[in-house]
Amino acid sequence: MRIEYDAVVGSGAGQWYGQLIVSNLHYEDDSSVQVNQYLAMTFNAPAAVTDTDIYLAFDKSWVETTVTVQSVQIDTNLFSISATVDFAEPHSMDPNDQITIAVNGDLTKDPDSYLNSFVIAADASPDVNGTAAIACAAVPDPALSSVAPVIQFLRGSEITPVTLEYGATVNQALAQGDYTIQGGNVSTIDQTVSAPLVISPGQLTVSTGETIPVNVSFGTVQRSSAIDIVIDTLTGLESETLDVKVVDVANETTLAAFSSKTGTTTQVRLLPPSGNAQIRIGDISVNNVDYRFTDVDVVLANQLQTVPITNSTVERTPVDSSGFVTVPIDITADATLPQQITLRLSGSSMNYTQTITAETQLTRFDIPVKPDTYTVSAPDFLFDGTVYEVDTPAQLIVDSVAATTLEVSIETSANLNVPGFPSYLSFGGCADLTPGNQADFVSARATSVFKYAGNDGAGDPNTYLTDDTATTSTITLARNVEAKLGGQSVLPVMISYTCNLSQGDTKSILANTDQHAHSFANLILTLNTANDAIDSTHPIPAGIIVNPDFIGACQQGGIPATYAMPVRQPLQTALEHWSIKATIPDSITEDVTGYVAAVNWLVQTVAPAIVFGWQINLWGLGRSEWIYEDADPLDIAQQTAAYVDNLAVYSGTWKPHFLAIDRYEADDFTQRAYVNGYCYGPREWGRYFDFCQGMSRALKLPVMPWQIPASRTPNTADPVNTDFDSQHWGTGGSCILGDPAIGADYHNVHPTILALQFPSSFQADMGATAEDMFIRSEPFDISQPAYTDFPLRGIFSVLLGGGSTTGIISTVGNPEPWTRNKLNAYMDNPIRFDTASGRHR
Structure with a gap:
């Protein structure tokens, strides 16, 4: 039988604090509520409730109790509270016994929504559940047969995931309340076959003891191609970043574009399911060598393909360095460290890299540099938990006649090893x-x-x-x-x-x-x-x-x-x-x-x-x-x-x-x-x-x-x-x-x-x-x-x-x-x- 009760908001309630007072617990046939071990209840409140916020006052005989509370946020000012009161000895609830609940929130706005929300049970969990009967349609494509659809019931911070079965109904118990239902696509791991979930209804209200049907079907199956582009560690380009495009040969449309370091694999997904494509990598000139990449043809198909980019894909042509000049590097460092730094000059037709050691020294670029105006970059670095700032001029003008020196300073900056914090971000x-x-x-x-x-x-x-x-x-x-x-x-x-x-x-x-x-x-x-x-x-x-x-x-x-x-x-x-x-x-x-x-x-x-x-x-x-x-x-x-x-x-x-x-x-x-x-x-x-x-x-x-x-x-x-x-x-x-x-x-x-x-x-x-x-x-x-x-x-x-x-x-x-x-x-x-x-x- 259901336990009935009286509830009021205590006097003096305001915007920031109030009390819910529950009394006169009895069964719907007016018989008294006998508690042998524990009293359990759920209710709503405008703020979280803690174990010490609930206390019982007994009219005739005192009983030692212990309270345990869980609070789940449903919305900004709405929490679902579950409380268990353990009794040290059996007790028959008197109509004048009171349960007082302190709430650090505003009970004066729509108090009935809180007062009427109690569900109480003696020596049992409150029956607050309803059921969602989720009927799932048949698998939309054989390729998806091993991919189980998953939907989520969202109720505030509570997320209840449910794994479905194709062509079957799954019953899911849910606590009473309002839910939003979400679900992504079902998709193969390489995304070559997928289908969107169609969920009806998208929102529902669950009531205690009721079963609500939910239907999950599938939209149009979508097919695509997938490519893993594997760029090897290419000789001479070990520290370079390449510009990569995947282009539809038929209409020159760019299907994908990204930058990639050498020695990495990039997954390209959701390409057209058929047709002809090319992988095109931008040419680059580094350290007096021109690197030209051969376009790689790919026949798109509804499957995953791996395309390697190896040294054989690259044509290397040394550049005539007549008239190029030596560029000295003057380094001033706060400390001498076993740290290698790569300096980079980026010009209109040629780029240069030079590795230096973090110490005060006078060195030079290993190869002659083409006269031009270059953008200079160098990475700051960490050593033993300390940041070192590498400072260079933003630009360097390399002249064919006048000597040009690149000035580099390495300064100690912040020590990230702050006491009490870990030695990582x-x-x-x-x-x-x-x-x-x-x-x-x-x-x-x-x-x-x-x-x-x-x-x-x-x-x-x-x-x-x-x-x-x-x-x-x-x-x-x-x-x-x-x-x-x-x-x-x-x-x-x-x-x-x-x-x-x-x-x-x-x-x-x-x-x-x-x-x-x-x-x-x-x-x-x-x-x-x-x-x-x-x-x-x-x-x-x-x-x-x-x-x-x-x-x-x-x-x-x-x-x-x-x-x-x-x-x-x-x-x-x-x-x-x-x-x-x-x-x-x-x-x-x-x-x-x-x-x-x-x-x-x-x-x-x-x-x-x-x-x-x-x-x-x-x-x-x-x-x-x-x-x-x-x-x-x-x-x-x-x-x-x-x-x-x-x-x-x-x-x-x-x-x-x-x-x-x-x-x-x-x-x-x-x-x-x-x-x-x-x-x-x-x-x-x-x-x-x-x-x-x-x-x-x-x-x-x-x-x-x-x-x-x-x-x-x-x-x-x-x-x-x-x-x-x-x-x-x-x-x-x-x-x-x-x-x-x-x-x-x-x-x-x-x-x-x-x-x-x-x-x-x-x-x-x-x-x-x-x-x-x-x-x-x-x-x-x-x-x-x-x-x-x-x-x-x-x-x-x-x-x-x-x-x-x-x-x-x-x-x-x-x-x-x-x-x-x-x-x-x-x-x-x-x-x-x-x-x-x-x-x-």
């Missing part, structure tokens, strides 16, 4: 400290978690805190994730304000002595809390990012380094509050530079084991819209770095370890982002990372992109709502982690997204629509991750997500597992700082 994310965080971080194999310290997350400037539960809970979360990952190090990173300039009114806040004292003291509390977590396996207990927006707001406001503000008195007050007997150095002055030094000194005095850094913004020069324009990101970085240097942030005795660089914490296709002028395409993300590289080079610091949205761009097969704001779509995840579903063609983006109109005030920079944004980025290809060159840019770690932005956890932003799956796969072979390859500048 790592990813972490924002935590909201709800129960599902641990499983999400484990699923992503994250190496760090971050959270704002204190109660208000902004330094709590009007009170002295006595306990920093945010820091304690974040450290506990990190340790629990470590345990689940078999000991992989996971660093908790706290965000701490001692002066919050994020809301403006810079000069008034800089002048507020009392607020500085409170926030200095609260930073000490965070540091002491972290110190308490030091043990033999955690000598570095936590990381700290101090004062987001402080440097940016001061720079934007034209605040000079000598701008007067109270420093020593509030710092002394904070030290005395915690009975810390330390003498403030005389070099800490009563101005902005002194304030920065005070923060650095305080961190290293109270918690010398802590790893920490400051944060900067894109808008320090006054506006962030330069990212859409043609301004050189390296020039913007140089100006920003000059201000950082002027404040002596990374100078003196108490130097921080790294620099965090904020984009803007919002998913690009949400109003929080694009209404405020932040919606990046592949071009803008590339320029953002150029800015990060410029900051690293200018300050010789390891940098951390921070609060980066990990949301992906929906493709044409994704279910995009007409009002898609709550779905938290974006571009950061797709560009950074790679998204073959979008690839190099913006037409793969869902049309509803492409039609998004940007605010008129930003259209001059952003374009009128999201489609304009993608067109502005052409040519682009986000099939592969952007992170492959991050270490060479000086980037040692990336922290994803934020309080309202998609990251790693499923309780904030887009709940789907896409980002977690991408990061998990990355951790199979992370980019180590001692093996990252060079990158041409």
Whole structure:
């Protein structure tokens, strides 16, 4: 029999908190509910619920209970809650027994949707399931008989995959609720035969005890050809990149085009199922030899073919070098390293490469160079975890008469081995400290978690805190994730304000002595809390990012380094509050530079084991819209770095370890982002990372992109709502982690997204629509991750997500597992700082 109940929203409920109170449990025949072992229930709530949020009050006899809760996000403000209450002894529920559920969300909006959602059972799981009876049509082509169709039922962050059987019906139990059904093509592994799934209906509502039919049939079978083009390691072209085209001989249409290093295999798929094609490789001239490639004929067929490109495909013709000249190379290096570097001269009719050793020396090109104007390139490189910047002139004019010397400098830049972080490019994310965080971080194999310290997350400037539960809970979360990952190090990173300039009114806040004292003291509390977590396996207990927006707001406001503000008195007050007997150095002055030094000194005095850094913004020069324009990101970085240097942030005795660089914490296709002028395409993300590289080079610091949205761009097969704001779509995840579903063609983006109109005030920079944004980025290809060159840019770690932005956890932003799956796969072979390859500048 079904258990009935009474439920109300407790008095005092508001926008951020309320209580659901359940009482009068009885069966539908009015008999009492006897609980022998446990009471189980499911219900909906506007926020996640934890084990400690549910408690029972008994009217007549007290019983010891233990509560276990699971929360699954269905939509932005809708969670499906499953709770089990274990009873220490049997108990007959009295009508006045109450179950109180604390909810950190708004129960005042549509309360009936929560009050009427309870399904309760005694000593059994609640019967909340219905059934989808999925009838699959016969196999559309014999070639697909071994490829089982798979569809997915999507309900918020829950994805239920179902493998179908051709010509049969599969019954799938599903919890009550609304579902979207997706399914891709069925295809052979080489994509020579495929058929799209036709699913009806595409959305359904499952009710308890009901069976709903779903029909899966197939669209027209599509046939194509496939080629694996295998380019050998060609003599004389070992370090070259070749331009390759596959052309339809009948009409000269380009069927595929790509660049390829020698010694690689490129898979070319979805070519016409029949006809004649040619593989054409662009001729190239290198080191006084002309290389001409013979076109390779291919008869297309509905099958996979392997086409080798070998030395026999290449005709080599030495060039007459009469009149060519010797070009000396003058190398100045910070260090002598066993590192080989390839210099490249790219000219109008000839290219030259020369391998040099990373040391101060005078050498030359091994062969004479044709007089011409050349573009010069040389890769930066990593050695023992340190980035080395190889600098050359952008152009070199080789004259037939006057001697020309190529000047090369090799400078030490950022050391990426930041204490507490792994010796490879790592990813972490924002935590909201709800129960599902641990499983999400484990699923992503994250190496760090971050959270704002204190109660208000902004330094709590009007009170002295006595306990920093945010820091304690974040450290506990990190340790629990470590345990689940078999000991992989996971660093908790706290965000701490001692002066919050994020809301403006810079000069008034800089002048507020009392607020500085409170926030200095609260930073000490965070540091002491972290110190308490030091043990033999955690000598570095936590990381700290101090004062987001402080440097940016001061720079934007034209605040000079000598701008007067109270420093020593509030710092002394904070030290005395915690009975810390330390003498403030005389070099800490009563101005902005002194304030920065005070923060650095305080961190290293109270918690010398802590790893920490400051944060900067894109808008320090006054506006962030330069990212859409043609301004050189390296020039913007140089100006920003000059201000950082002027404040002596990374100078003196108490130097921080790294620099965090904020984009803007919002998913690009949400109003929080694009209404405020932040919606990046592949071009803008590339320029953002150029800015990060410029900051690293200018300050010789390891940098951390921070609060980066990990949301992906929906493709044409994704279910995009007409009002898609709550779905938290974006571009950061797709560009950074790679998204073959979008690839190099913006037409793969869902049309509803492409039609998004940007605010008129930003259209001059952003374009009128999201489609304009993608067109502005052409040519682009986000099939592969952007992170492959991050270490060479000086980037040692990336922290994803934020309080309202998609990251790693499923309780904030887009709940789907896409980002977690991408990061998990990355951790199979992370980019180590001692093996990252060079990158041409």
